[in-house]
Amino acid sequence: MLNLDKSHKAFAEAKLYMPGGVNSPVRSYRSVGSEPPFIASASGDRIYDIDGNEYIDYVLSWGPMILGHANAEVVAALQEAVLRGTSYGAPTLLETEVAKKIQAFMPTMEMLRMVNSGTEATMSALRVARGFTGRDKIVKFVGCYHGHSDSLLVKAGSGLATFGVPDSPGVPAGAAADTITMPYNDSQAIRGLFDEQGDTIAAVIVEPVAGNMGCVPPVPGFLETLREVTEEHGALLIFDEVMCGFRASAGGAQKLYGIIPDLTCLGKIVGGGMPMAVFGGRKDVMSCVAPAGPVYQAGTLSGNPIAMTAGLATLSVLQRDPTIFRRVEAATKELCEGLERLGEAAGVPVTVQRVGSMFTLFFHDGPVCNFDDASVCDMEAFKTFFHYNLEHGIYYAPSQYESNFVSVMHNPKEIEKTLAVAEEAFHLLK
Numbered sequence: 001m002l003n004l005d006k007s008h009k010a011f012a013e014a015k016l017y018m019p020g021g022v023n024s025p026v027r028s029y030r031s032v033g034s035e036p037p038f039i040a041s042a043s044g045d046r047i048y049d050i051d052g053n054e055y056i057d058y059v060l061s062w063g064p065m066i067l068g069h070a071n072a073e074v075v076a077a078l079q080e081a082v083l084r085g086t087s088y089g090a091p092t093l094l095e096t097e098v099a100k101k102i103q104a105f106m107p108t109m110e111m112l113r114m115v116n117s118g119t120e121a122t123m124s125a126l127r128v129a130r131g132f133t134g135r136d137k138i139v140k141f142v143g144c145y146h147g148h149s150d151s152l153l154v155k156a157g158s159g160l161a162t163f164g165v166p167d168s169p170g171v172p173a174g175a176a177a178d179t180i181t182m183p184y185n186d187s188q189a190i191r192g193l194f195d196e197q198g199d200t201i202a203a204v205i206v207e208p209v210a211g212n213m214g215c216v217p218p219v220p221g222f223l224e225t226l227r228e229v230t231e232e233h234g235a236l237l238i239f240d241e242v243m244c245g246f247r248a249s250a251g252g253a254q255k256l257y258g259i260i261p262d263l264t265c266l267g268k269i270v271g272g273g274m275p276m277a278v279f280g281g282r283k284d285v286m287s288c289v290a291p292a293g294p295v296y297q298a299g300t301l302s303g304n305p306i307a308m309t310a311g312l313a314t315l316s317v318l319q320r321d322p323t324i325f326r327r328v329e330a331a332t333k334e335l336c337e338g339l340e341r342l343g344e345a346a347g348v349p350v351t352v353q354r355v356g357s358m359f360t361l362f363f364h365d366g367p368v369c370n371f372d373d374a375s376v377c378d379m380e381a382f383k384t385f386f387h388y389n390l391e392h393g394i395y396y397a398p399s400q401y402e403s404n405f406v407s408v409m410h411n412p413k414e415i416e417k418t419l420a421v422a423e424e425a426f427h428l429l430k
């Protein structure tokens with residue numbers, strides 16, 4: 001039995017100071033009816049809690065740590081950088097270096113702006129789209145999560161789906177009034193919407209690979225339809241690649257599926273584990289952003305040298321060794337195929353969905369194409385599987401509505417161990 005005594009004590013104390021004891025709801029383990037291990041350190045594919053337990057980590061800080069935790073090159077760059085000061089609130093050479101690197105991976109980022117979180121990136125991209133088109137309405141998809149800004153907290157995935165509050169109190173009706181929600185992967189519905197009100201829509205924002213209702217790939221034709229209808233009606237297409245950027249492929253989902261969005265949001269990997277995100281895309285659109293144009297957007301710590309350093313070091317490693325993407329994807333494929341095979345062998349209805357190095361094991365018989373499919377998964381089976389794994393040193397995301405991730409440090413031995421634990425867990429569910 002896992003000993004979490006110190007974590008339980010730490011959680012009780014944390015709850016006195018922070019709502020629910022955490023600084024982001026999905027960390028609380030409330031959805032799986034338990035309490036989270038408090039983490040003391042991490043290295044490679046492992047994290048270690050304050051009770052001395054060790055886990056193979058498939059959360060990876062919710063995606064960023066594709067090189068594994070505490071990558072030597074990233075750490076060395078950060079150690080040097082902090083000695084030069086942590087923030088100047090003034091331009092640096094680093095920011096242009098990072099911008100160039102991002103553009104090398106994603107040429108559609110003709111011009112971009114750095115921010116501090118995925119939430120800021122999507123919120124700002126929408127403002128730019130509205131400013132550029134002079135229209136107010138935006139379209140998002142049920143079960144997609146784009147951070148916690150008011151107009152996007154509507155029928156959202158991730159923690160909101162997990163806790164059963166897809167719309168949040170505190171969002172004024174007016175702030176969400178211009179947000180239209182549509183079912184994911186339904187091209188016909190989106191065509192119908194654009195036939196009726198396409199000329200009033202500023203932008204469609206989408207996770208081109210959804211990760212926040214679990215990992216749900218776009219069905220063939222869906223992204224193509226979004227591109228077509230937005231183009232036909234003068235609306236912008238925004239790809240939220242905060243999660244799937246550098247995961248679906250080196251060039252993100254846009255490269256994998258060959259669709260060029262007008263704007264893209266990046267986060268997670270791009271900041272190498274530091275608070276940093278980006279929005280960018282077409283030069284004519286991004287030229288609207290202040291001070292080049294009238295659409296206001298700003299940030300005291302935006303582009304700060306520490307986040308830039310972590311991002312630059314991470315992207316440099318990825319650029320220098322393109323086999324990393326192949327290796328991480330191969331490991332993820334092996335793991336996912338193994339999980340599906342073992343589930344089937346045990347007679348447990350499971351579907352494992354994967355794109356690149358992100359995946360979800362759904363307790364669902366058949367493909368999960370949208371939020372409705374995800375929400376009829378067997379949540380009790382998920383919980384049992386999750387807890388058995390945690391107790392045996394495998395750290396998955398504590399919700400069926402989340403993706404898991406693999407790093408380049410997960411080698412065949414770790415995958416083998418993970419599958420051995422999964423096999424035992426499936427047998428519990430027979």
Ligand SMILES: Cc1ncc(COP(=O)(O)O)c(C=O)c1O
Pocket residue numbers: 116117118119120122145146147148207211212240241242243244267268277
């Ligand atoms: C696709 C997507 N967009 C936006 C966000 C918001 O990013 P952040 O948590 O950095 O605000 C997230 C994750 O939280 C995400 O997965």
Ligand SMILES: N[C@H](C=O)CCC(=O)O
Pocket residue numbers: 024025026027062145158159212243402
């Ligand atoms: N699903 C979210 C991001 O991708 C989970 C991270 C969070 O909200 O803390």
